[in-house]
Amino acid sequence: MLVLLLVSIRPLTSTATTVADLEHYVYLSQPQLTDTVAAVVVNSKRIDLYDHDGTRIDSLESPRGSITQLTAHATQPELFFLASDTNNRRQVFRWNHAHATVQQLTSFDAGVLLFSLGHDALYLAVNSGRLNAKTHDPIQFHDLYQQTIATRETTPLLQNQPLRITSLDVAPDEQSLLFAAHRDEPIWYPVDYDIFLFDTTNRSLTTLVERPAMDAAPRFSPDGSRFLYLSANGVPGWGYQLQPRIYDFATGSDTPLAIRPPDDCRIATWVNNHTVQYLSVAGMQQRLITQTTGATPQETQFPSPHYIENYASRGATTLLLSVHIDEPEELSFFMGNTLRWRTHYNKQTRDLPRGATVPIAWQSGEQTIHGLLTFPVHYDANKRYPLILNLHGGPADVYTERFSGYPYFLPVQVMAHRGAFVLRPNPRGSAGWGLQFRRANIGDWGGGDVDDVIAGVDFAIAHYAVDTNELSVAGWSYGGYLSAMAISRYPERFRRAIIGAGITNLTSYINSTLYTGFAESYMGDLDQLPLLIERSPLFYTKSVQAEVLLIHGTRDRIVPYAQGIEYYNALLKHGVRVHFDSYPFAHSYRHSGDTAKLQQRVVDFLLPE
Known part of the structure; x- marks a missing residue:
C-alpha cells in the first residue's frame, strides 16, 4: 500500500524556529x-x-x-x-x-x-x-x-x-x-x-x-x-x-x-x-x-x-x-x-511557524511501513531539498502523531526551518502494528529494518522534491545502531550520519551492558558469533563514505561508552571523516543540562549554514 499525501502549507511568519525556542516547551x-x-x-x-x-x-x-x-x-x-x-x-x-x-x-x-x-x-x-x-x-x-x-x-x-x-x-x-x-x-x-x-x-x-x-x-x-x-x-x-x-x-x-x-x-x-x-x-x-x-x-x-x-x-x-x-x-x-x-x-x-507533517506509508518487500514526513518551511515543489532520515530507538519504540515541534534529540521543526525534509519511519520491530510485526526483526537486526527505512527514503525521493545528493541519517540508541548499519550497507546514499549512543559491536556489547539479556533476546548470545559479527557496524567501517558524528555519554551503562570509542577508532583507521562528542550524561540526554547544546550541534552538523 502506497500513501501519497498532498501538502497544504499553513500561513507562516518570517520568524524561524530555533533550538532556543525549544527551551520554552512545557x-x-x-x-x-x-x-x-x-x-x-x-x-x-x-x-x-x-x-x-x-x-x-x-x-x-x-x-x-x-x-x-x-x-x-x-x-x-x-x-x-x-x-x-x-x-x-x-x-x-x-x-x-x-x-x-x-x-x-x-x-x-x-x-x-x-x-x-x-x-x-x-x-x-x-x-x-x-x-x-x-x-x-x-x-x-x-x-x-x-x-x-x-x-x-x-x-x-x-x-x-x-x-x-x-x-x-x-x-x-x-x-x-x-x-x-x-x-x-x-x-x-x-x-x-x-x-x-x-x-x-x-x-x-x-x-x-x-x-x-x-x-x-x-x-x-x-x-x-x-x-x-x-x-x-x-x-x-x-x-x-x-x-x-x-x-x-x-x-x-x-x-x-x-x-x-x-x-x-x-x-x-x-x-x-x-x-x-x-x-x-x-x-x-x-x-x-x-x-x-x-x-x-x-x-x-x-x-x-x-x-x-x-x-x-x-x-x-x-x-x-x-x-x-x-x-x-x-x-x-x-x-x-x-x-x-x-x-x-x-x-x-504552538504559535511558532512549522513545516507541515503528514503520515505516509510505503512497501518494503511484503511489509507495509508507516512513518511521518515533515516538509521544509516554505516548501516549493519546483526546488530540491535535503532529507534527514531520523531513526527511533527501542527497537520497539514508535513514531506517533505527537506534536512535530517537540524538542527531540533531532529537533524536527528546526530542521524544517533550515530547509530540510525529515522522515521518521517505523520499521519492522516497532510497536503499534501487532506482535508479529514487533517481532519481525528477531534474528535480523540491521537487515530487514534497514531495508524498510531505505525503502522509505526511495518513496520520498519518488514523490517529493528531495535532493538525492543531500541525504543524511541520524538516530539515538537503537536508532544510532540502525544509522550505523544504514551507512554500512548503503554507503553511497548518505552524505552525513549521526550515531547517538548507538551499539556498534554486538560481540562486546552483550557482556558489557546493564541491559542483560536485551540483545540476546533478539540476536542470540556469543554462540551466534558469526551472526553478531555480520550485524555489527564495527566490521563495515571500511565501506563508510559518510561524514560521521558520534555522540555518547561518558556515564552510559546501557550502551557503554566503549561502544562509541571502538567505532570511532575503527573509522579513523579507514580514513573516514569522523567526530566524537562526549557528554557527561548516561544513556539519556534529557534533563542533563546539555540538551540545547547537543541539539544545536546536531542541527549544525547535518545542515551547516
Whole structure:
C-alpha cells in the first residue's frame, strides 16, 4: 500500500524556529482528578491545581528534585508525591492544599521507590541499600513497609527478599498488597516480572502470576475481588506486546481482555467493578479504550482526534493529557465527551511557524511501513531539498502523531526551518502494528529494518522534491545502531550520519551492558558469533563514505561508552571523516543540562549554514 499525501502549507511568519525556542516547551505529566479539583505536574518540578471550571487555584513547587507518582487522596484535600530530601533521597511528601501545608512524611536512608496510599497509611516499597551478594551493587532489592500518616509510625512488612519491585497497590480493605517484581537474579534491567500478593495480617507472600515474561502494573478492583494487570502473555524477551488481563481471587481465573488488533496496551485502570479503561497504541495513534465485562472494547470518543498521553477519570469527568501533530501537549477537562476547558501552557510553542507533517506509508518487500514526513518551511515543489532520515530507538519504540515541534534529540521543526525534509519511519520491530510485526526483526537486526527505512527514503525521493545528493541519517540508541548499519550497507546514499549512543559491536556489547539479556533476546548470545559479527557496524567501517558524528555519554551503562570509542577508532583507521562528542550524561540526554547544546550541534552538523 502506497500513501501519497498532498501538502497544504499553513500561513507562516518570517520568524524561524530555533533550538532556543525549544527551551520554552512545557512538559506535563501525572494528571489527577478528584470530585472538586484537577492536578497536573509541570516540567517535573511543579504541581498546578485547577477547579472543575478551569481556574488555576494553587501551585506548589517541588521541595527538591523532580515530582513523581502524584496521587490524590480519595476523600481529603491532599496530594501525595515523591520528591528528594536534603540528602537527595526520594521521600514521600504530602500537600494539603486546603491548609497550604507541605510535609515530608518519610525519612528512609536509602529512599522510597514507590508508595500506595491507604485511608490513613502509606504502603511503601523502599530501597533496601543492601549490597547484592553477586554483583556488590547497592539498592538492588526492595523492602515493604507500612507507615501511619498521622503518627508516622513505621512498621516493616517484608524484608530481606531478593525482589525488584516495579509497582505497588493496596487493597480497599488494606489487608493485602499487590505488586509486580523480578525475583532472585541480580539483573539491573530485567524483562520478566511476576505478580505477588502480600497478606499484611499474617505476613505471607504468594505468587499469583508467574511466567517467563513481562507481567506488570496490577491494580485491585474497587471491591477488591479481582485485579487488573498488563501481560506479555508469556512471550519472553524484549519483543513483547502488552494486553490487559483480569485475575479473579475467588475462582483463580486469569482472563485476557478481548483487545482490538493490533492494540499494544499501556496504562490500565478500573472505572468501576465491571469496567476498565486503558491506553492502547495502534499504528501511530494512542487511544483511550473503555471495556465492560463481556462487551466489545470501545474507543472513548472525544470531539477532536488527539494522541492521548495520559488520563484520569472520575465518574462522568475525564482529564486528558493529549497532543496532535499541530498541537503541543495540553491538559483538557471533559464532562462526558464535551470539552469544558483546556490549558494553554504551550501557546508560545504552538504559535511558532512549522513545516507541515503528514503520515505516509510505503512497501518494503511484503511489509507495509508507516512513518511521518515533515516538509521544509516554505516548501516549493519546483526546488530540491535535503532529507534527514531520523531513526527511533527501542527497537520497539514508535513514531506517533505527537506534536512535530517537540524538542527531540533531532529537533524536527528546526530542521524544517533550515530547509530540510525529515522522515521518521517505523520499521519492522516497532510497536503499534501487532506482535508479529514487533517481532519481525528477531534474528535480523540491521537487515530487514534497514531495508524498510531505505525503502522509505526511495518513496520520498519518488514523490517529493528531495535532493538525492543531500541525504543524511541520524538516530539515538537503537536508532544510532540502525544509522550505523544504514551507512554500512548503503554507503553511497548518505552524505552525513549521526550515531547517538548507538551499539556498534554486538560481540562486546552483550557482556558489557546493564541491559542483560536485551540483545540476546533478539540476536542470540556469543554462540551466534558469526551472526553478531555480520550485524555489527564495527566490521563495515571500511565501506563508510559518510561524514560521521558520534555522540555518547561518558556515564552510559546501557550502551557503554566503549561502544562509541571502538567505532570511532575503527573509522579513523579507514580514513573516514569522523567526530566524537562526549557528554557527561548516561544513556539519556534529557534533563542533563546539555540538551540545547547537543541539539544545536546536531542541527549544525547535518545542515551547516
